[in-house]
Amino acid sequence: MVKAYIWTISQISRLFAFIATALLIASMLVVCQMILLRYAFNLPTIWQTDFVVFAATAAMFLGAPYVLLKGGHVGVDVVELMVSAPTRRGLKLIGSLLGLLFCVIMLLAGWFQFHDAWAGNWKHSSVWAPPLWVPLLSLPIGFGLLSLQYTAQILSLLTHQPQDTSNASEDPHSALKEMPQ
Amino acid sequence: DTVLKASHQFPGGKGDIRDEMVQLIARDVAAANVGLTIQVFPGSSLYKPNDQWNALTRGLLDMTSFPLDYASGRNPEFSATLMPGLVGNFDRAKRLNTSPFMADIKKIIEKQGAIVISDAWLSGAFASKKGCITSPETIKGQTIRAAGPAFEEMLVGAGASISSMPSSEIYTGMQTGVLDAANTSSASFVSYRLFEQAKCLTAPGENALWFMYEPVLVSKKTFDKLTPEQQKAILAAGKKAEEFFDKEVRKGDQVMIDAYKKAGVQVVEMTKADYDAWLEIAKKTSYKNFAEKVPGGAKLIDEALAVK
Amino acid sequence: MSPTAAGLLMIFALFVLLGTGMPIAFALGLAAVSALFFQSGFDIFYVLGDTMFSGIANLAYVSIPMFVLMGAAVASSPAGSDLYTALDRWLNRVPGGLVLSNIGACAIFSGMTGSSPATCAAIGKMGIPEMLNRGYPNSVATGSIAAGGTLGILIPPSVTLIVYGIATESSIGRLFMAGVIPGIMLTIMFMIWAVIDCKRKGYVFDAGGIRYTLKQRMASLPRILPFLLIIAGTLYVLYGGVATPSEAAGAGAFLTLAVVIIAYRLFRIKPVAQIFSSAMRESVMIMMIMASAELFAFALSSLYITQSVATFIADLDVNRWVLMLIINVFLLICGMFLPPVAVIVMTAPMLFPIVTQAGFDPYWFAIILTINMEVGLITPPIGLNLFVINAIAPKIPTRDILWGALPYVIVMFIAILILCVFPDIVTWLPNHMLGAM
Numbered sequence: 004m005v006k007a008y009i010w011t012i013s014q015i016s017r018l019f020a021f022i023a024t025a026l027l028i029a030s031m032l033v034v035c036q037m038i039l040l041r042y043a044f045n046l047p048t049i050w051q052t053d054f055v056v057f058a059a060t061a062a063m064f065l066g067a068p069y070v071l072l073k074g075g076h077v078g079v080d081v082v083e084l085m086v087s088a089p090t091r092r093g094l095k096l097i098g099s100l101l102g103l104l105f106c107v108i109m110l111l112a113g114w115f116q117f118h119d120a121w122a123g124n125w126k127h128s129s130v131w132a133p134p135l136w137v138p139l140l141s142l143p144i145g146f147g148l149l150s151l152q153y154t155a156q157i158l159s160l161l162t163h164q165p166q167d168t169s170n171a172s173e174d175p176h177s178a179l180k181e182m183p184q
Numbered sequence: 185d186t187v188l189k190a191s192h193q194f195p196g197g198k199g200d201i202r203d204e205m206v207q208l209i210a211r212d213v214a215a216a217n218v219g220l221t222i223q224v225f226p227g228s229s230l231y232k233p234n235d236q237w238n239a240l241t242r243g244l245l246d247m248t249s250f251p252l253d254y255a256s257g258r259n260p261e262f263s264a265t266l267m268p269g270l271v272g273n274f275d276r277a278k279r280l281n282t283s284p285f286m287a288d289i290k291k292i293i294e295k296q297g298a299i300v301i302s303d304a305w306l307s308g309a310f311a312s313k314k315g316c317i318t319s320p321e322t323i324k325g326q327t328i329r330a331a332g333p334a335f336e337e338m339l340v341g342a343g344a345s346i347s348s349m350p351s352s353e354i355y356t357g358m359q360t361g362v363l364d365a366a367n368t369s370s371a372s373f374v375s376y377r378l379f380e381q382a383k384c385l386t387a388p389g390e391n392a393l394w395f396m397y398e399p400v401l402v403s404k405k406t407f408d409k410l411t412p413e414q415q416k417a418i419l420a421a422g423k424k425a426e427e428f429f430d431k432e433v434r435k436g437d438q439v440m441i442d443a444y445k446k447a448g449v450q451v452v453e454m455t456k457a458d459y460d461a462w463l464e465i466a467k468k469t470s471y472k473n474f475a476e477k478v479p480g481g482a483k484l485i486d487e488a489l490a491v492k
Numbered sequence: 493m494s495p496t497a498a499g500l501l502m503i504f505a506l507f508v509l510l511g512t513g514m515p516i517a518f519a520l521g522l523a524a525v526s527a528l529f530f531q532s533g534f535d536i537f538y539v540l541g542d543t544m545f546s547g548i549a550n551l552a553y554v555s556i557p558m559f560v561l562m563g564a565a566v567a568s569s570p571a572g573s574d575l576y577t578a579l580d581r582w583l584n585r586v587p588g589g590l591v592l593s594n595i596g597a598c599a600i601f602s603g604m605t606g607s608s609p610a611t612c613a614a615i616g617k618m619g620i621p622e623m624l625n626r627g628y629p630n631s632v633a634t635g636s637i638a639a640g641g642t643l644g645i646l647i648p649p650s651v652t653l654i655v656y657g658i659a660t661e662s663s664i665g666r667l668f669m670a671g672v673i674p675g676i677m678l679t680i681m682f683m684i685w686a687v688i689d690c691k692r693k694g695y696v697f698d699a700g701g702i703r704y705t706l707k708q709r710m711a712s713l714p715r716i717l718p719f720l721l722i723i724a725g726t727l728y729v730l731y732g733g734v735a736t737p738s739e740a741a742g743a744g745a746f747l748t749l750a751v752v753i754i755a756y757r758l759f760r761i762k763p764v765a766q767i768f769s770s771a772m773r774e775s776v777m778i779m780m781i782m783a784s785a786e787l788f789a790f791a792l793s794s795l796y797i798t799q800s801v802a803t804f805i806a807d808l809d810v811n812r813w814v815l816m817l818i819i820n821v822f823l824l825i826c827g828m829f830l831p832p833v834a835v836i837v838m839t840a841p842m843l844f845p846i847v848t849q850a851g852f853d854p855y856w857f858a859i860i861l862t863i864n865m866e867v868g869l870i871t872p873p874i875g876l877n878l879f880v881i882n883a884i885a886p887k888i889p890t891r892d893i894l895w896g897a898l899p900y901v902i903v904m905f906i907a908i909l910i911l912c913v914f915p916d917i918v919t920w921l922p923n924h925m926l927g928a929m
């Protein structure tokens with residue numbers, strides 16, 4: 004059960020990492036298209052700036068759960084290195100619970116924000132005027148999935164199940180195993 | 185003692201007229217001795233410019249000097265307060281304040297949970313390194329950074345190219361040639377030293393296209409919690425700040441003109457004919473879009489244009 | 493509660509949270525949210541989303557992932573090792589030549605990415621094993637990479653200068669230009685120290701076995717052509733009237749990817765996917781810290797802590813250079829505990845008015861601030877570059893890395909001093925190229 008849950012969540016995180024990466028690539032290409040239109044053809048650009056900003060920003064929130072899965076959000080390991088292995092596990096558990104707390108708070112806050120934008124039909128104030136709920140949706144999705152990912156991490160700590168990546172839980176330096184190689 | 189938070193995005197303590205308005209209100213309210221202290225957070229040091237409206241209407245922020253158009257994504261009617269050619273000059277701006285047009289706008293502001301305590305219309309200008317921007321033909325083929333979506337629509341309609349960037353990049357943009365021209369407030373034209381790059385400045389004068397409504401707002405939630413004395417003190421301070429603004433803002437335009445002339449930049453104004461030609465384009469672009477997209481939009485435009 | 497007490501409590505809470513080893517981003521966020529909750533109650537939930545989202549939803553900030561992507565493209569391809577080999581062929585006869593190659597490679601790589609950890613990882617991955625192979629001690633091998641990597645945020649493009657530009661409404665194009673000469677200067681100072689150190693300790697290993705003929709040396713040059721192409725291309729886009737700095741990042745990333753993919757024939761999905769994936773991960777790490785730092789800064793301001801500190805510093809009524817010294821110490825302490833982007837988001841808006849009021853050039857201050865942040869990258873407890881080196885060479889004790897990096901910290905202090913005495917080193921190029929401010 005626990006194993007299946009952990010596996011499922013990690014797959015969903017991967018899916019959103021893929022979407023986040025695609026959004027980043029899209030914003031890169033749109034920036035280039037915008038420069039080309041204006042510089043080479045002297046044509047006005049209407050939607051490009053908004054698209055680039057919102058795609059890249061949404062990508063950051065959507066990619067965050069995967070980065071958590073991979074232990075890529077850096078933290079301080081000074082205390083961890085000073086204590087014994089069982090204490091380290093306890094510390095890790097407390098850290099994960101606190102992380103979960105923050106993500107749940109932001110899930111709520113993000114949901115309010117998204118819901119208001121949706122219900123009030125808020126637009127971005129620009130010529131293109133895209134509806135704001137679209138990019139804001141990345142807040143509840145990102146923090147919701149972060150909460151689920153944290154739950155998986157806590158479960159794996161409690162049940163001594165390894166998370167699906169070998170580098171996630173025990174190694175105090177796991178944070179940077181995933182740095183750009 | 186009740187402590188109120190006032191926030192705005194303009195530099196603090198440097199003589200920016202909008203900052204001075206808020207500081208003046210804070211001083212007056214303190215002097216009124218009604219148990220009210222206003223903490224001023226200038227330069228976006230509390231809320232980001234665009235986040236102020238949400239915080240204000242929810243009562244988390246108590247006061248702000250706020251470019252109302254920033255909230256037009258939530259209340260599309262507010263776009264009318266940064267609409268090309270609707271104002272024209274300072275005297276007309278004053279008449280506009282008491283018109284049915286502004287009564288309608290203020291009704292919406294209040295319904296959303298805020299109160300206007302000082303009216304303020306900021307003037308703006310155009311500058312170009314290619315040639316003087318007067319009639320619509322003069323902007324054809326220029327890449328311009330405009331202030332406000334409605335302006336972008338009109339400028340594109342006249343054949344300009346739009347490049348969006350923060351105002352802090354305009355200088356470098358014009359320097360490197362990314363931009364040929366810029367449209368922003370008179371204050372920004374001075375503080376960003378664009379006279380070093382521009383060849384020609386189109387000063388507001390009697391036929392200014394660019395005006396932006398930047399009132400001082402108080403949260404209705406906050407206001408309703410105050411005692412009658414406190415409310416009176418705030419309203420009185422707001423009135424005084426409004427009078428202060430009206431005097432100072434005209435000086436600001438002269439400061440800009442002097443700075444540009446001193447730097448050897450040609451300074452021109454739009455003629456009535458230029459202005460009317462722009463209005464024709466605006467009617468086909470920004471006004472038309474506004475009327476189509478915003479319920480009651482056409483009525484707002486008509487009300488504004490009807491003011492003498 | 494007085495602002496001072498509230499501030500101390502918040503910072504104490506932050507330290508406790510960081511101590512659990514939880515991600516810096518979430519620790520910053522949780523400390524901020526708790527403080528705000530005690531101040532404003534449940535209503536505060538309605539602005540948290542706004543603050544985090546619009547904190548990073550900015551065209552200029554989009555350039556951060558783009559400049560990270562540029563670095564990832566080079567680091568994940570043979571381009572990095574070619575650069576390294578070429579430098580080694582030219583420098584291997586100099587005492588400590590390999591150290592110089594490392595620092596030089598870091599500097600060139602810095603011209604293609606905005607991130608210090610990325611620079612450190614890209615060059616360290618090849619540099620550290622190679623130096624250890626040739627007999628350099630642990631401390632020399634890791635210290636030089638840790639320090640060389642910090643150049644990533646000084647030599648443009650730079651993530652921290654972008655953040656500073658947004659926080660203080662300064663021109664990013666101008667900030668980039670201000671970093672060029674100090675960046676070259678610091679590179680040379682690092683190299684001078686490396687030569688002195690290696691000569692002093694008599695490290696001559698590399699010159700012993702390997703000799704390269706002039707022909708071999710010349711043959712290595714075409715391999716660094718792609719780099720020069722990328723840097724020149726990005727500079728042209730940036731300053732040639734093609735695009736704004738924010739947009740240039742996207743074009744630079746595209747150009748880098750194109751050059752790397754074509755020059756190294758990476759026509760398979762896997763290596764390209766790897767580039768994007770690593771860029772996405774580092775960007776998310778940086779941007780989440782930034783978004784949370786926005787939240788933290790908001791809490792500090794909302795509790796009137798920022799303003800109290802600013803008033804306190806401004807009211808000190810001391811000589812402007814004493815003021816600058818105090819600000820530097822303050823920044824160094826912040827930099828020890830927090831990553832550069834977080835420090836800048838939280839302190840730049842507060843310090844900027846004080847510094848300009850005291851008559852310092854804001855662009856000059858940006859560079860002083862950046863070098864301070866570079867120090868923070870290689871000092872414990874939170875030093876992003878130290879983490880990277882730990883990951884590359886897990887067997888080397890942290891003590892050795894710290895010991896090796898320490899002299900470079902002193903070199904950075906000297907650099908700050910030099911820039912204080914000769915501020916023109918910073919301001920000359922932007923003033924010359926973009927007109928005086």
Ligand code: NA
Nearest residue numbers: 602644647649
């Ligand atoms: Na760099």
Ligand code: NA
Nearest residue numbers: 828868871874
């Ligand atoms: Na540090």
